[in-house]
Amino acid sequence: MTVLLIVAIIAAALAVGFLVIKGLSDLQGYAIAKYGHKFFRISHFATIIASGGFCAAGYIVQTLSDGHEAYISNGLVLMLIGAGLAGALFCQNCRKTSFLCGASGTVVEVMVTPWILNIGIILIGAIILGVSQYLTAKPVRVVREIW
Numbered sequence: 001m002t003v004l005l006i007v008a009i010i011a012a013a014l015a016v017g018f019l020v021i022k023g024l025s026d027l028q029g030y031a032i033a034k035y036g037h038k039f040f041r042i043s044h045f046a047t048i049i050a051s052g053g054f055c056a057a058g059y060i061v062q063t064l065s066d067g068h069e070a071y072i073s074n075g076l077v078l079m080l081i082g083a084g085l086a087g088a089l090f091c092q093n094c095r096k097t098s099f100l101c102g103a104s105g106t107v108v109e110v111m112v113t114p115w116i117l118n119i120g121i122i123l124i125g126a127i128i129l130g131v132s133q134y135l136t137a138k139p140v141r142v143v144r145e146i147w
Contacts, residue, residue, distance in 0.1 A: 024112070027105060037096040039105040040112075047089045048113045054082030086110070 024040075031037050055078070062075025089109075094102030 024108065027101075027108065031097055031101055031105060035097040035101070037093070039093070039109055044089060044109055045113055045116075047085055048110055049117070051082045051085035051089070052114075054078050054085065056082075058082065 028039055031039060058075040058078030058081075060075075061078060062072055065071030065075060086106075090103065090106045093106045093109075096102065097105065
């Protein structure tokens with residue numbers, strides 16, 4: 001029964017992943033065909049990463065401020081810069097496409113970017129680990145056989 005449950009969960013996850021990828025490709029194809037605008041560009045990923053970095057840095061500065069007014073303000077300013085970057089990306093996408101397509105494209109970009117980064121980091125780590133294990137592997141020699 002447990003094996004069947006695991007297989008069902010894996011099948012459901014694969015089905016959801018397929019539907020998400022299909023939806024992303026349909027949105028991308030629609031935006032290119034109708035407006036000539038591509039979502040998921042490197043500049044969009046960089047903007048989203050910078051926005052998240054500013055927001056995270058602002059949160060850290062604000063929580064570590066120990067009640068000092070100047071440090072709290074610095075954290076809020078960093079968070080506002082991050083929100084401004086995300087807003088600029090939203091405005092750019094809405095200006096190049098319609099409001100609905102730009103808004104949905106921006107939301108999808110913001111939601112998908114961390115997944116893409118995590119998968120990339122995991123793959124790079126796995127490659128480095130595999131290469132290091134391959135390079136450090138030594139042959140095994142049997143010194144004495146005991147039957």
